[in-house]
Structures are given as structure tokens and as C-alpha cells.
Amino acid sequence: QIDIFPILQNLGIQHINQSCSTGKHWNSSNAQEGTVIISPVDGKEIASVNFANAEDFQNTVVTAEAAFKVWRTWPAPKRGDIIRQLGDALRQNKEDLGKLVSYEMGKSLQEGYGEVQEMIDICDFAVGLSRQLYGLTMHSERPAHRMYEQWHPMGVVGIISAFNFPVAVWAWNASLALVCGNVCIWKPSEKTPLTAIACQHIIQKVFEANDVPEGTSCLLIGDRNIGELMSHDKRIGLLSATGSTRMGKAVGAAVGARLGRSLLELGGNNAIIISKDADLEMSLVGAVFGAVGTAGQRCTSTRRLIIQESVYDAFSDKLVKAYGQLKIGNPLDENIHVGPLIDKEAVKSYLGSIEKCKEEGGNFVVEGGVLEGEGYESGCYVKPCIAEAKNDYQIVQHETFAPILYLMKYKTLDEAIAMQNDVPQGLSSAIMTLNLREAEQFLSYAGSDCGIANVNIGTSGAEIGGAFGGEKETGGGRESGSDAWKAYMRRQTNTINYSDKLPLAQGIKFDL
């Protein structure tokens, strides 16, 4: 059990009904009645919030634009130092914030702490990055000319995040965007606003101590209405949106219509290929963690196992046994493997997908169902289940955000790769094999079509050092490590003539 009230107090969530903040300034828009936030862990009310309204949105954008004019003048390494301090503040608040993530969202305590650790890691990454926002120099085709490129900040960056990584996704975006010289407006998921309010308090303390301008990091609590205002507003130069493909199609269309930039991180339908040359014990851990971890509510959760026919029976027996040992319950208890789904809507969608799979001919080797009774009062606890299915079932082609795992058989690796790729989404993928030829084929141009392709690691649990994101209906965006920072900046090519003539490119003559 958890006493949430001292934690809320430590994290600065003392007033209820906070709806938006530009930093020091908090507003409690009274446009709507307070929305009560209920924990999926025990079904209890945690606190209530208000949703920001259109006026809050307008005021926030105006303040953010003014902040940008100042923040962009700070040298990037100095901005990096502010993010270093943010990382330190997150270290100090890791325990409380991790617990609140776990209690508000329902993921295990270890994963709650892990999510805050990921925020700390990306802050460290961004600090180093603040001295490495490099452009290239090029040789000009004209004498006594120099060419180079510079990267400038975009301006106001909007961040829309999903419930399942309620704080890490903000940190991935904000830490990079801020060292790049942008200001941020964050609209978290309406299902997890309290962790967002906590983050805003943490960053604000750091900002206040360093006289960072008001409006550099803003928060708007709200639902899709605020997301839609952000999508249509041309003052938001880049909109980074994480969530379902349905949301991404709406955001992408609205931002595209104004020729703005969007960075989309959408749904996945991730598969592991289990080869006849796999280490089956290791594959089992990767598959089970991938399928049931975070109750199947990761964008990188394992949804499909594509298993070579000669090891199919042996591997599915192992899976059934492993599922029999899973402990489902309060995610704050360290012995528990599977916590709740986010809400009853998600439970409905899980049950609907099971029905649909059965209608299409799926054979459940581990049955699903909703848990009732002591410890399950929130009504959000479900049994992870496994169905033998075909890749072309409609339900298999669709991402259900719940612990439902589909098994399918293959004969040749070509066939397995074709099945792995034959879904609309393209986020994460993996092969379990000790055979070098198979591994290399899977990683080659003729292999996985996903943004993430792993060998002897499951589909979930990425590190911050690599660029994160996926292809096709996953949206094409990349966040976090590698050179993902370039998405948060605009590139400018500069040519400087230090001669006393004006030669034109391509040798064009123009005499006056």
C-alpha cells in the first residue's frame, strides 16, 4: 500500500484543479469542473485537475513566444547547464516521482523508477549535446567563398504525450528541445496529469534559481481539444506527438495542412521471430517480458511471436507454463509481474479484441479474463493471454494496448520476415537466433522494415542513446539519442564571399 498524500506534497501538488503553468505562474481555469484522477492500482481518487481552455492556450503561446526571444540568446552550453541541474533535481525526486508514476499509471514500481532514470539519462545526454550541435563545412565551387551550415532553434515546440510513458516522453523531447534553444509547451495525457504537474514543479524550481524566462517550459492540462489547438496553430513550429496512430493521423494532417513540422511517435505491432537456432530459455524471458511487462501497454510491447515450426510446440509449452506462474496484482509490490490496465475503457478494448480474435478463428492456449475480488477493486486487472492466430486476421493487424500475444508458425526465414513486415505499423522487431546468417539477413535491407531491429533482445526496452521511433503507421519520427536533435532545429546554409568579385554558381554569366 502507498500513502500518496505526502508524495503529492513533496512533489508540489498541493493545490487541486491546477490546469496550466508557464513556469512561476499557475492558473486554475474554471472553464470546467475538476476532473478526478483515479488510480488504476486501487480505484481510489488521487486528486483532481482542471482542463485548460482556449484562453489559457492563447496566453501560454504568447508567453512562450516572448520567452523564446530571450532563451535563444543563451549560449547552448549554458542551456545545457540548466538541463544538468534538471537531471540533478530528478535524481533527488526519483523515489517520489517514480512512485507517483507507478500509482497514477499502474506500471510496476521498478518501471516507475526506470522511467525517471530514463529522464535523468536523457538530461545527461542533452548536457553533452549542448556542446555538439554541429554543422558541416563544405568546399565552395567558387573561388574565395566559404560554405557552411548552422543549426538554429525552431521556436515554440509543442509536446503531446501518451499515458503509458507519462513523464519520460516529455523529458526525451523537452531536454533536447531546450538545449537546442527552443521553448516547450507540454500537453500530457489527460489520463496522467498529476505526474506532469509534478515535473512542472521540478523544472520550475531549477528555472527560478537560474532566472530562466517565464514561458520557457509550459504545461497545459487538457484532452484532445488542447491537442487540436496545438496542431492548428502556426506559432508552434514543431509539434511532437506520441500516441495512437488515430491521433497521429489527425495531428499529421492538421500540421501538414499549415506546412508545419510534426514528429510522430505512434503505435507499434511488434514481433519476435524465434528461430530454430534460438536460445529458447533466453527467448522465453524476452518474449514474456515483452508481452506482459507494463501489462502490454508499451508501444514496443511484443504482440506477435513468429516461431519456426520445428521449435513451435516446445516453445509454446514453455510459454504456457511461464504464463501460469505470472503474479498479477498491485504494481507497487515488487513480487508482482503484471499490474493493471490504465482504465476500464482499456479493459473493454482488451475484451473486445479477445472476442474478435475468437470470431476470426484464433485458438487461445492461455485464456484471458478480468480479475475480480480482493486487490482487484479498480476493475482494471486482466489476465495476460495467448492465442494461436494468423498474421492476416484483422485483429492481429491492429494494435490492442493490452497483454494479448499472438503465436504463428513459419518454415523459412524469408517467410518469417515477410510476416513480421506485413502489418501497417513499423516500430520494433527482433530475432532470436545464434545463427549469424539469419541475424544479418534480418538486419539487412531485405530484413525488418522497422525503426528498431534487435538480435537476441526482445522488442521492448530501448536505451536513450539510439534514435527511437518507427516507420509506416508508427509515424516516421525519431526522438532521443543519435542525431534525433536535428528534428528540433532548423538548418541554415551560409555562403560567404570574401573576394572582390561576384561569381555566380554554375558559372552563369550576368554582366551589367
Ligand code: NAD
Ligand atoms: P492517444 O492517442 O489516445 O492519446 C495520446 C495523446 O494525444 C493524448 O495526450 C491525447 O489527449 C492526445 N490526442 C488524442 N487525440 C488527439 C487529436 N485528435 N489531436 C491532438 N491530440 C490528440 O494514446 P494513448 O492511449 O494515450 O497512448 C497509447 C498509444 O500511444 C499506443 O498506440 C502506443 O503505441 C502509443 N505510443 C507510442 C510511442 C512511440 O514512441 N511510438 C510511445 C508511447 C505510446
